[in-house]
Amino acid sequence: MSNQYPTNANSVRLTPSRRKWFIDLQIRKNERLPVTTNENSLTTTTVTTTTQLNNNNNNNLLLSPIGYNEQRVSDVITQDDDEHLLARRSWDIALQPIKQLPMNIVLAWMAGNSFSLMSIMIVVMLFMKPIQAIFSLSSAFASLEQEGLVGNIWLHKIMYFLGNLTHLALALYKCQSMGLLPTYNSDWIAFADQQTQMETSLGGMIYS
């Protein structure tokens, strides 16, 4: 999902200044006609001027290859579209952990409740990923800020955080079902202190 490429060429013609040329295969209707005639003229080698527009750039038409558009596309990022896009992307990032949750559930279920190298690795992974993600919360949204995101994204951050918490909850549930959580009395019995004695008794058989 790279943001450098236009997602929809129809609506936005976003041409970064670095680009030297581009082929527009979907020209608007009014633009298509001269081009077709242009093509005809090329094939028939008879120049028939039909419209004023054609005449105006007649020289250019002859020079320009297929798909070349003389019209310069403005390099200005329209603020309105950008806002919209950034919002989508930030929501994408924010909701990404939640989207991954079903996959992790399946993974956890596949690992089983027995102790093996695989299941332990998966449990470790289940814990590590959300914790890492929480710690790198700011870096996850850093790219958005680079691109000049203005305004508040704290809601997204909270969503992202909560999404990772669901992952942690899944990991805890996995531990619980594997019996790794000290939730029973039996898990604490080794730490129980010895009972203090309230009486002492001494004695034995009488020596006759």
Next chain:
Amino acid sequence: MRWRKVFETNEYGKIDRIIWYDQESVIISGQGRRARSLRYADGLEVWQLAATTTNTNSNQDTVAKHCQVIKNRYDPGTIHILSDDLLWSVSSYGEMLWSIEIPIKSTLKNLFLLSTSQYVIVGSLDSNSNQLQVTYYSKQDGQQAFSSSLPWSFNAKDSLNKCSTMNNLILCSNNDELSIITIPTTTDDTNVKTRHIKASSKIEQIRILYESTTRSVILIKSDNGETKIYQFNKKESTSEWDFNELNIQMKSNSFISIATDKNLAGQQILEASANDQKLNFHVSTINEQTLTNTRSYSVELPENMGEIEYLAYSVVKNTQLVTLRMQDGSLLVIKLADNGAELILHRDEALSSIISVETFDLSLSITQMRIEEEFGGTGMFSMFTKRISSQVSQLISFFLRLMDLFTHGNRNRDYLDKQAALVRDEFNLNKILIVVTSVGKVFGILTQSGGILWKNFFPNFAPFEHFNAVHVPLFHIRSAAHYTHEPLASIVYRDRNSLHDTHIRTFNPYTGDLENNLTTSSLPYHVKRVFLSTQAVDEFCKVLLFVDTNNKIHTYPPVPLSRALSTTIPTYIYLFDKSEQAFVGYYLSIDENDQKTSTNLKEVWRVSFQNEEVINIHTRLSSDRVHSAGIVLGDRSVLYKYTNPNLIAVVTEGIDYQKVPFVNIYLLDTVTGSLKLSHTHKRVKSPVHIVLSENWIVYTYYNQRYRRYEAVSSSLFEGEAQYNYSTFSSFDPIEPVIQSKAYILPYGVNAIQVTTTEKGITSRDIIMATPNGMLIEIPWILFDPRRPLDLTPMDREEGLIMYTPEIMVNFESVINYYKYVYNIRGIHTVATGLESTSIVFAYGLDLFFTRVFPSRIFDQLKDDFDFMIIGWSTVAFVVGSFVAKRFASIHQTKKAWK
């Protein structure tokens, strides 16, 4: 030692008499019911004969049997045995010549057995008519020839104790008079002649020193210490004897033995007496009436061994050998030669009669002590200076030691080794065993070598009786935990001569030196029971608490009771009275400010047994630790243990109204007097061996119906919830849940014990000594009463094994391998510094010491752990990582240039 033969532990192993021949000896045992012959050369049993008895009722066992064994003087290859009503003869080459049963009458008791060249004569006392019936049996086939009777003035008991037989004479002592009764040997002569010898005072003992067909020598000892020796000579062609007194001056405590040798003209008489650490011998040759050629010898003994108990003098190939058994159980062989006496053998046979064992930790080494000191100070500055100074001194001593090592080498290596043996090792595995033997000799034994470090003999020692065994209280007065003070141990015993007197001996377990301040022979009260105080008083010493016959409790040394016992926790005292068959519980209330050293006991409960006799009491080991308060079940819930430290196990025995013998086992709470468990086993025979530990009890008995040894294991649980998790009181209304299972043992049991570890984390093993000489280590989980009949996954989760009645013993679990130890009476287990390791010391006829690891070695590296490979691979990894780091940086630089 060339060979040894261990006899049975039951009555068949009890030796009645040994008759010595040239190549082998005939041993009569089991009250004259067994005869066997052992060859001297290799110890092989050449033959064995059992008496053919038809009426072996169980009732007869209860009556004390009387047995007489004689060798026929006229036919030395024949031995006549009279065992109650059975008369039988065996020849020395293992043939049963004949065996007859003398018709029994309740009033008739067979007492004397005599032999002549033709007859075997039995003298039986008819208590109705006070007549001694003398019956003659043919020596060849045991046919009854004839009988006669003569008046008899003694009763049966006196006749046994005060009379002895010799050839055809019966010698009986009656106060200050010795009667010599001549029994006629042929049918034509029926005259019974009685003659008397007067002694100066009451005759204590008659001993026959020498006996042959023509001559005999007897010794008469009076209670005023006067000893006379008479020589008997047979008159020609009659059955009568002449006697004359031998002119010999004897000390009151001397022993006499007579040796004959074919090469010697006459008999040699040896008089021996012990005097402190010296043995004196006088050897003379007996002439007609006087002694000639008297020679004196004396030998210094290495230690005090008390009086002589047994003396045998023999002349083997012109070597005069004296064999002695001393009062302390030592076996001595002394060679008498022209250049003086020489001690050629000394064995401490007392070690086979150990009755009490305690273990002491060895002392800390000087460096360990310094470390202890290092952290001792108070206040920041003093602690700092202390640490610096102790570390400087450690450094100096290290350099000094290095210097010493270089300059002197191993000059005083032996001395250092001996010192090192007494220093505690890193894991406190080596200890010193203090063993008290029934003869009054105390030994200090080092566990690492089994060497005897010291021995002390207490001459007027008598142990206390404890049911059918003997017992000597042995206490840790001060343990080895206090490095500034030497540890102390105390034993308490009775006086041999006056059983009301109690002696206390306190000694240092490292050296055996007596601590005179804590040693006394005179307590102003008659002791009923002694135990150790729960609190240390002065200089970390605990005191002894005595209960006297007036139910008063005293401290020794006298200190206020409030210091010896805890004033916050009430103390209960229980005593078992054998005559009443009752346990009585007493409450001891101590006021904190009370300075009294003795106080009265208040009776609070009483448990008495009727129709059953208490045959043993078993308490748990004082070192018993319970680590975990409960058992984790398969569903991860907890089953809480009922660990009541006040429980004791009581074994009773009896016969019910159907005449079926039974054994009862009780667990008695000694604070409240309540019974927490009671089991009845019918048709079961004692001895019952018990292990009581944590919340469980395991005991073994012999099942008469199925003729096998069985073990019963019971556990007590509080249940799913604990009544009070922080404190335990016997008064808590807890009804313990009991689970029990019985198991069949593959062997008999001589002794049983459980392993002890420092914290009680390690699982428990049962150590069992079997009659065939094995010490078996069986994991307790095999005795677990929770072993299920059908195994559910939950049980499997818990680690339970399915119940099978037989306990399978793997031969790998025999901890003494082929070093079989016999007649083990007790097993002592001690914890070490390592949690995984427990020390096992088995004692009986043999001693055995080892270490066991009930849960394998989990806190130690294995013996085959390869330190080299680990060390070198660590070094290799460190070097490798540096090399790799260097390469990586070069690689990075190159990459950056691209």
